[in-house]
Amino acid sequence: MPIVTIDGQSVKVDHGQTILDAGKKAGIWIPTLCYNPALTPGGNCRICMVELDRGGWTKMVTACNYPVREDIKVSVNSEKAIRIRRGIMKLLLARSPESNELKTLALRMGVTGTPYPTVTESQRNCILCGLCTAVCEEVIGHSAISFAGRGVDRAVAAPFRQASEDCIACGACAVICPVGTIQVRIHADTGEAEISPFKTRVKLLYCEECGAQMVPELVSRDMLDRVKIDWKEYRERLRLCPECRRKRTAESLGLIASKQKD
């Protein structure tokens, strides 16, 4: 097991674990934006850069995906590493000036503002971290959104920037977005959930018993497809809200009096 000496502390990690894993073990905070333990690290936001000692010279590497394969020495809080990370944050703040989440992280890093003007346009503060596209592809399995365009015109979008045919409006992208760009909007009048800004709308399911609003219909269908239970009553239970479902299950187990008996 290789040893990582991180800011003076020595921790053992498994071969192939990352510098970020070592940091967590050592209790040393390294800021991250495009990293999520459930997804393959992209290493593209560059906010987690640390200084790797190469014996005689140093090299800046991203902590989230640098694989530890031998004993290494890393500085998280060297003057240079702090300067570089703060510089990256200042560039991000210039791009996404309205994100409160970004400002909070910036403050924690010791950055209160940015000397740079906003010269690139972003879709509601999007920092192009790619977490939304990664979760949709790797966890949800739908790849409804992806990156379109190159360079400064790069943006997250559904194909042809139109409403997606593959999106199930599960909202995983909204949950994982670190800067609040993606939002789930419920349209009570049309009974739809919308994933903004991707223009996709999916019909919501309403409880057959009490009419309470539930998950989007496509989410329910997806769940049904994944769980191989060919049981009619199971499929019917899923069309009830959790409250009503509990009652129905209790009734069927004889725990409470069934309405029918009365």
Next chain:
Amino acid sequence: MIATEEKRIQSPAELEALQKELKKSKSTAVKSVHVCIGTGCAAKGSRKIFKLFSQAAEEMGGKVTIDTKCVGCHGFCERGPIVVVQPGNILYQQVEEPDVEEIFRDTVIGDKVVERLLYQDPKTEKRKKTVEEVPFYKAQHRIVLKENGQINPTNIEDSIAIGGYSALARALTTMDPEQIIEEVERSGLRGRGGGGFPTARKWRSCREAEGKQKYVICNGDEGDPGAFMDRSIMEGNPHLVLEGLIIGAYAIGASKGYIYVRNEYPLAVQHLTGAIKQAREMGFLGKNILGTDFSFDVRINRGGGAFVCGESTALIASLEGRAGEPRAKYVHTVEHGLHDMPTNLNNVETWANIPAIINNGGDWFASIGTEKSKGTKVFSLVGKVVNTGLVEVPMGITLRQIIEEIGGGVKDGRKFKAVQTGGPSGGCIPAQYMDARVDFDELTKLGSMMGSGGMIVMDEDTCMVNVAKYFLTFLRDESCGKCTPCREGISQMLHILERITHGEGETGDLERLEEIAELLNEASLCALGSTASNPILSTLRYFRDEYESHIFDKRCPAKECRGLFSYEIVQDACKGCGICAKNCPVEAITGERRQPYFIHQDKCTKCGVCIEKCPFSAVMKV
């Protein structure tokens, strides 16, 4: 052309026999006319010139055998279309269709030269008859470009006649993979694509990596603006590249290869496609090559128009059908590359050097060049120089020798200001370092890099701030956009440069540029980002005064940035014709007929129409 029924060459002996046969048949021709159809000459109509020569040769009938041949780029592109008559290596330049008859009559049938079409030395005004006498070629040492100009790139037999695929025969049948890698190691060959990584070391790492399928890739995605070295090699001698690739595959243990060619090189794609087909027919590609148990085949993939796909991991992503974006290089492609398998990627010129190394030995190669940079390098010499074109020179030659001896100096008698080397990842080197030796390390010390071989000569009329802006604009358009520093940093730097070149520079701009440059340098995901600040940093290093003039004096010393210099009428030269005043959109010029006119600076919008329209060159930039 020899017609053979069973084309496949099954052994080195058969190859040798074929070579002898081809050589004999070629010697029956009395004279041979070689017309360059490289993209540069073709753009000036050389294909039609070839047709005319071919027709003339045919009309000779059985009387005399004249051989006419299309050949690849000779490198003297400034003087195209180029026609060489053999024997004698007589070089005709700037040949046009009406000249064909005269050349054919005088030089091909007769034994005279057409003086006016020979190269004329601008200094001595003497005419030079043969290729070797032309100063452009004298100082060159051609290994990779040696056969360009002698062979028809669409005919494999031409290549075989002069020894093509003999290195392959030797490698496959008398050497084992480790010996080949050792030979390449002895040669000291370093990657010619810009990185300069020791080739043998890369091959060995790939050979030792674990994987049930290994790949070799030829990187033909030459993207640097102004660079066309790889293009001319692929167009003019595709079999040389193929031969190197097959030898490398054998040494590494790869059975599949890809040649990634940028789509903007249709002639290179065409010639490579034809070469692969012919090589397969002759058995140099496919199963059991030359009767050994080594099998290898290759495919061409065309790029989609992205500079970033010249980066190895982005190229591999593109080959896999994904968007061409780089990835972290903490895990090397020699271990996990294409389809996660061990992959060896090298540049076109690197592969093209291999056959010569196998044939002549690594020690021979190492005897050329400097201590750490062996062999030769092909440079594309362009810009404000008299002789633009491709030059192949030994490493260690000085910038002065390339620009003055071979290049003929700065054109139009202007003064040399700087030479930009290494494309968008490189920098500008000023006049005081003209005697710097060109190799992988020397230019890097001066703040630039040799890169893939682009050399752009600049004169006193070039604004260095504008040069930095040009490269940065290019990089902003080509950045893949994945990582923050490159995507945001380049835009920020460009924004500052735009302000500076529009007279809106502020105190602190230079410091801001240097700060962002550090971020780009240290934090970028790939080399596009990490070298993006080189054009700015090198011009700041040597021409800081120009930047300061733009920012503090709102003035462009080179008189290139609009609005940052003025126009004045030269009293002595002005004939008082009034054309400038008539065309001035803001009526800022006044005067009387036959009297010198005058530009009122307070009204002038510096649009430049007056200097354009003046028939007497009486308007000057101040």
